[in-house]
Amino acid sequence: MSKQTDAIGARTGISVPLRERVAGWRERAERGICLLDARMRTLTAEPEEGAATAEYAVVLVAATGFAALLVAILKSGTVKNLLTDIVKQALNVA
Known part of the structure; x- marks a missing residue:
């Protein structure tokens, strides 16, 4: 001490x-x-930092659902025939 x-x-x-x-x-x-x-x-x-991540996830899920819907529509026979006819007409014009 x-x-x-x-x-x-x-x-x-x-x-x-x-x-x-x-x-x-x-x-x-x-x-x-x-x-x-x-x-x-x-x-x-940054109180809303997590909210941006959640919004991003929701947008990705919605975009994936929309893409799946488009694939299902484009695989249908009616749409295939319609697109094939459009391509044939375009090739005949050229």
């Missing part, structure tokens, strides 16, 4: 080990408050 620590302990009436424990508690509390503050700032900075 230094003379200064002894003098502080004598003035305040607090023992050195207790003072060190309190200082440790204070450091941990300050660190926890800083982490909490950083977390709160992060959460409030």
